[in-house]
Amino acid sequence: MFIANRSSNAAVSILLALVLFVCVTIISDYFFRSLRIDLTENGRFTLSQGTINTLKALDEPVTLRFVYSEQVATRFPQIRTYGDRVLDLLLEYADRAPGKLNFEIINPEPFSEEEDQAVALGITAVPTDTGDSLYFGLAGTNSVDGREVIAYFTQEREPLLEYDITEMIYKLSRSKLPKLGIIDSLSLQFGPGGPMAAMQGQLQPYVVYEQLSGNFDIEHVDMSTDRISEDIGVLMIVHPTDLSPQTLYAVDQFVLRGGRILAFIDPLSEMAQQSSPMGPQALVPTSSSLDPLLEAWGVTFDASRVVGDRRRALRVRTGQPGGLPYSDYVVWLGLQNDGEIEDFDSADPITANISLLQLGSAGALMPIEQASTTFTPLIQSTEDSMLFDSEEVASNFDPEELLRSFVSFNERYTIAARISGAVETAYPDGPVPPPEDEEEGVDLDDLPIDQEEDPLPDHIAQSIESVNIILVADTDILDDRFWVSVQDFFGQRIIVPNADNADFVINAIENLMGSNDLISLRGRGRDNRPLTAIDRLRRAAEAQYIVEQQRLEGQLAETEQRLAALQIQGGEIAGEGPTSFVLTPEEEAEIERFRRQLLSTRRELRAVQRNLRADIEVLENWVRFINILLMPVGVALTAVGLTVLRRQRRAGKPIGGQ
Structure with a gap:
């Protein structure tokens, strides 16, 4: 009887525990749905301060309509999980701005009014393998x-979800x-190929220009x-490249009156190099500067020098026969x-959230000593x-050759900088007069009143406030191929960035305009965790390979020269045709020694190439072991140890005792 009562009590206890668990789950889901703990390093699942400021600044109501085929999505676990995250995030937005942000959910069923509404709103219908639209x-x-x-x-833009919303x-x-x-x-508005490509129906603006046009009213x-x-x-x-003196003067006066500047100059613009030869861009020089304005702003820039960085070099496919398939290109x-x-x-704030920038053939900016401006590297x-x-870089696209000729200067070079402070005009004599042919062209007195050009504003000799200028010594930061891939998704153009180039550009413009709310969101979802130890091993192994390769090439050249000299000498001794040779035993022995040395060096080169990734693979395997096996085993052993400790304490026995 006693045993039966104990069994009944246990069953009742289990049943009550299950009921309590269900009740707590329901109550928690209802009252604490928005309660969460974000353990990610950069707070990826917590609304950023920029989002909160944007919601607080709403003066007029905004309505968001989330169109989601929930039943169709249940058959696709990844989409369903992503859909739940989007819904939770949108609900948090609505909770943060009650009365200002209206939120609606539309679940379109086939052939329903909701589906017609989804189509009218511009939502893409993605066909599934069952014939339903998602x-x-x-x-x-x-x-x-x-x-x-x-x-x-x-899902490719999931890391940018909060920013997009x-x-x-x-x-x-x-x-x-x-x-x-x-x-x-x-x-930029025409893309590669310039206006000529646009006239041929191949208009495809650069992605950075598309993003600028969506955020700003652009005036060319x-x-x-x-x-x-x-x-x-x-x-x-x-x-x-071809700014007239009058335009340079206009820029000078714009800055002195309080205007903000974001300028991209370049010692070697690969965007200009890659332009279509059929278009007018083919005539654009590859180097550019802003003289004499740079000097007035306290900056020097050598338009003939390109920065190479061995530690930050991008890896490119070489295509060189007999060499490495990939190599570090030190100017990218x-x-x-x-x-x-x-x-x-x-x-x-412009660069605080930037994780990665990819540049090509950038230049170096340097401050002028005792200038009135403050030069802040961005x-x-x-080192x-x-x-x-x-010119050397432009004429020779050989990454291995540039790497072999690399000699570190042990100096950091500034590629982008903010210029602030008081500035004097670069034109102390006043406005630049127009060219003589323009002056002699049309008499303004003969023009109708409505066609007469307004006189220039009064000349300013010094800035009325501290200037705010951002200089970037690279234009290829704007080139799509350096930072973005474009995918077509059922007619929708999906932009998937692999670097933060556009974020930097838009951050700079918004900061210059006085707005920083969206800056904190850009680049927030992209984690950049370089494996520096593995990268150092790879670079050391490749450097060893290049040294061996260079030694082999030198020995080959020396051997060929020596053989040629011996052959000429043998021909002269024989006194016969150029193909008849008489070699002494010592010369034959020397040739044989060179041949053996050549074979030996080639074997060493193959060994270096074969073992190029040996140390890297060992370290990579250790990283995989720690992440895949060691950490879970450690957690399991910790759990087992805690369980044993708890049981021993309940039994009243000392740890390790009998």
């Missing part, structure tokens, strides 16, 4: 018929876009203009903050750097 997107509207759409939440709300909250002026010799400024419009907040100058740089060296200024190379001649 809708998974977001549409936003405001009170003045503004509209923004994320047609489909692709906050950017949508930010755009809908603005009555008008801030104006960005662009002076550009690379035709002619390269021969004599004035900059006052309503331009920031002037972006790209590869200024992958800059980062790797925990050992900081390439970016982590204190500046992007720098490592394992040197300066190459730009």
Whole structure:
């Protein structure tokens, strides 16, 4: 009877525990749905301060409609998991801005009014293997018929989820876009091939230009203009190769009146090099500068020197027969903050959240001593750097040869900098007069009043406030091939960045315009965790290979020269034709020695190439072992140890006792 009662009590206890568990689960899900603990290093699953500020700044209501085929998504676990995350995040947005952010969920069934609404909102219908259509997107509207759409939440952009949603709300909250002026010799709005490609129906703007046009009201400024419009907040100058003196004077006065500048100059613009020879871009020089403005701003720039960085070199396919399939290209740089060296200024909001920038053939900016301005580096190379001649780099695309000729200067070079402080004009004599042929062209007195050009504003000799200028000694940071891949997803153009180049550009413009809310979100979802130990081993192994290869090539050349000399000598002794030789036993022995040495060196080279990745693979295997096996085993042993300890304490026995 006693045993039966104990069994009944145990059963009741188990049943009560199950009921309690279910009740706690239901209550927790209802009351604590938004409660979460974010243990990620960069707070990926916590709303950033930029998002919170954007929501607080909403003056007019914004409506978000989440279109999600929940039943169809249940058959695809990855999509269902991602869909739950999107929904949770959107609910957190709505909780943060009650009354300002309206949130609706639309679950479109086949042939329903909800499906018609989803199509009208611009949400992409993705066909599945069962014939059903999957809708998974977001549409936003405001009170003045503004509209923004994320047609489909692709998993490739999951790290940028918060940024995409906050950017949508930010755009809908603005009555008008801030104006960005662009002076550009690379035709960013047309893309590779320039205007000629656009006339042939091949218009494809650079991705960075597409992102700029979505965030700003762009006004293209002619390269021969004599004035900059006052309503331009920031002037972006790209590869200024043919700016007229009048335009340079206009830029000078724009800065002195408080205008902000973001300028991209370059000792070797590969964007210009790669332009279509059929278009006008083919005539664009590959180097550019902003003289005499740079001197007035307290900066020097040598347009004939390219920064090479052995530690930050990008790996490229060489295609060289008999050599390494991949090699470090020391003038293509992958800059980062790797925990050992900081390439970016982590204190500046422009670069604080940047993880990786990929540049090509960049130049070096240097401050002028005793200048009135403050020169603050934003992007720098490592100390394992040197300066190459730009013509040498342009004429020889051989990564291994550049690597062999690399000699570190043990100096860091500034690739991007912020210039601030008081500035004097670069034109102390006043406005630059127009060319004589223009002066003699048309008499302004003969023009109708409505066609007469307004006189230039009064000349300013000194800045009325501290200037704010950002200089970047590279234009290839804007080139798609250095930072982004573009995918087609059922007619939708999906942009998948692999570096933060566009984030840096937009961060700089927004910071110059006085807004930093979205800056904290860009690059937040992309983790850059370089394996520095493995990278050092790889570089050391490849350096050894290159040394051996160079030694072999030298010995081959020496052997060939010696053999040629012996053959000529033998022919002269024989006194016969050039193909008849008489060699002494000593000469034959020397030739045989060279041959044996040649074979031996080739065997050594093959051994170095075969063992090139041996040390790297050992370290990689150890990393895999620690992550895959050792850590779980450690957790399991810890759990077992705690269990044994708990049982021994309950039994009242000392640990390890009998």
